[in-house]
Amino acid sequence: MADPPTPLPRRLWDALASLELTLISLALLMALVLLCTLAQTRLGIFGAVQIYMRSFIVWWQVPALPFRLPVFPGGVLVGLMLLFNLTAALIKRFDFTWGKSGLWIIHAGLILLIAGEFSSGAFQVETNMNIEVGQTVNFTESSRDIELTITHSKDPSHDQIYSIPASLLRRSESIAVPGTPITLRVKRYFENATLAMREQTDPASLATAGVGADVKVVAQPVVVSDNEMNQTSVFVEPVLKGQSFGTWLVSPGLAAPQTFVDEGQTYAMAMQHRRYYLPYSITLKDFRHDVYAGTDIPKNFSSLVHISHPAKNEERDVLIYMNQPLRYEGRTFYQASYGKEGKLSILQVVQNPGWTLPYISCGIITLGLLLHFGLTLRRSLQQRRAA
Amino acid sequence: MQKTNSLFLTSGLALAAALGCNRDQVQSTRVEKAAPAAMPPGHPPMGTPPAAMPAGAVPPPPQPTGGQALQWLLPKGWTTAQAGGMRFATLKPPAQGNAEVSVVTLSGPAGGELANVNRWRAQLGLPPIEAAGLASLRKVVQSKAGTVAVFEFANSGSRMVVGLLSTPAGNTWFLKLLGEDVPVNHAKPDFMKLLGTLSLG
Known part of the structure; x- marks a missing residue:
């Protein structure tokens, strides 16, 4: 007597949790990264990322046709696929034993990493603050x-x-x-x-x-x-x-x-x-563009700013320079550029509520890898002693 | 297990919906009145970046209407750039600081002298004036293109000097020197000379 056919929901669930789907998703992501990198030469970084990575579908406008054709899954679709796949695999193969704990932690870290990227895509706001020496600004653009x-x-x-x-x-x-x-x-x-x-x-x-x-x-x-x-x-x-x-x-x-x-x-x-208006204002007190002595090679850019936050009764100076951004009230101010012969400082301002997620997920993955390596090593040593 | 599957799939759909939802909506903000200069310092130009041109007699910019285009002799050290949109050109004095001249043309009387004077005054946060007050504010510069009416306003550290020219073809030209008090004052003598060199090519 033949086995009854597997119900469709069960087959879909198995496919969603399968290793094959993981490999397909990773291969598609690699292809997307390659295509996006190549496209940057003609579209620029922003345009290429929007078309390849921040989309469900990559479309192709055929010149002779009045409509676009879908030609490749976009980064959002592939990312969601991988996110669901990893989560489904975690649920399906749930076997909470000490020996598998490292793998679960790694999976959880990966899921958090992908979720963090979605969080950045959905909620991150990147703006600029263009501010001249002596000027006070209370908005970013x-x-x-x-x-x-x-x-x-x-x-x-x-x-x-x-x-x-x-x-x-x-x-x-x-x-x-x-x-x-x-x-x-x-x-x-x-x-x-x-x-x-x-x-x-x-x-x-x-x-x-x-x-x-x-x-x-x-x-x-x-x-x-x-x-x-x-x-x-x-x-x-x-x-x-x-x-x-x-x-x-x-x-x-x-x-x-x-x-x-x-x-x-x-x-x-x-x-x-x-x-984007701020509840505080920033005054640029000084901008410095240091070069190595006797050359025009940039050594350092820095902006000395004064933060005035009346609601918090806060008045203080902060020096923003390369690799040392100002993190304040959920926004990060980076020294990005300058102009007007050094009188204008251009700060890149990033607001990303999920900015800590990549750090946390990397920490979790590292912990999982160390745990898994340690457990495997211990098991191997025990087997060797037993032999 | 079936319950777990349903919960998982529902969560997935909710995440997809959350990602797809739109955060854009009308926002309202109460702010202190803007600084008189229309564009904040360092504001990136919109549209095609203009190309700098050397000082001296500049070639006529593209014809804006069916009439003749305005020409001028650029003072020494000044640069000009053809600007996009409504700006016919942008002129930059050599002086340090925030000051530049926008050249704009409109067909017809463009609202008339009084309406424009009050519009410029509003830009600097000054109250409007009546028609009777125009004559006392107006200075005149003669040029080959015609009589240029010149108005000057200042408020809160900002200054504006505007030349207004009506041409026989019916176009109205605005040449507006705008910026901070000191650099505008520094550039003003050259700007007045420039107004005297206007001609229709």
Whole structure:
């Protein structure tokens, strides 16, 4: 009598926990790393990582076709596959004996390592702080992400700024701005565009108010390389209490904000690098660019900054220099670059709630390896003595 | 074991959903009024980086409208770069510090003199003025391109000198020297000379 067929869920579970899936995932990861590295020459680091590593699927736009073809699993998909595979294997082969404890600890460390990478991908925010000597700054800026801001001049000393990320503009037709009577209708969104003065022969602009009425907007291919920036532009129609205030062009290519007034309240719209405001401010007191004597070879870059945190009643100086970042309130400030003949310091600011996970997981894996090696050695020595 | 499998698969789906969810939303922040300069120092330029050009008589930048393009003679030590977007050009004085000239053109009256004056004053945190107050603020520079109306404003360590020119073709040109008080004051004599060299090519 033949054995009954294995139920489908059981077969799926076995496949998910199989060593074959581990090997396939690792091979795919190696191929992705190779492809991503090669792609960096034409796409830059950011573009290549976005396309190959921070995606579920690697797509290929065939020139002759109107749609993209999936050609390879992306880093997110392969990583999830490996994460589930390792976890399933851990559960399926759960055999909590002292002899296997090293292996379990190694598995747990690997799972934590992969989970840490997902945490970084999902929650890490990388920004810059560009600060000149003597200047005080209380925000950092994304070098990639763009936002549309509506600045409401409420009182003489402060502004209320409403920030709408470009990613929200991209996929929305209408955006209600919380805390205001404004609803923003998105008429047309350009991920990248050039602006030029409109000729008489050009078709009418979508804009009916502001300088945008005189401007021609031409869509451009999206750029992803490290030294290029998309000029994200959008036509929007502010509507307040059912009344339209016209259609406006908002773009970083416009030199001035686009301003409209409702019942004496002034609202200014502009596109800018996405800002992250801090509850404290940083003043650059001094920047040093040391070189080796008699040469132009850089020896050290350092920024002497002053942190002022009124809520914590904290006032102190900190020296940030190469390999010695400032870690403060969940953010890490690295000395990244400089400009303006040494008057401008550029700090890279990284906020990653899971930054400790790689260190913890490496520690766990090391512990597991040592334990497994020690247990195997002891077993081998015991067998040798017994023989 | 079946229960463990279900729990594991559910957790996996929840993780995938969490990774897929979007954190982007409208945010509101109350901040102190921005410094008068529109761009923070060191702000990376957006769009194609301009290429520096040597000082001297500069060739006419690309034609912005159907009319004639503006030309000028660049003071010694200054550099010019053709800027993207609405900026026709950006001029940099040699003086140390934060100061630069933006050249922008718009077709038509571009809102008129009073509206622009009040817009510039607002950029520096100054209150608006009435039409009657315009004459006392306006200086005039004669050039081959026409009469240039010049306005100067200063507030909180920032200074702005703006030349406003209306051409026969109906274009309005703005040449705005903006930055910190000291470098703008240092560059101002050369900037005024530059306004006197404007011509339509």
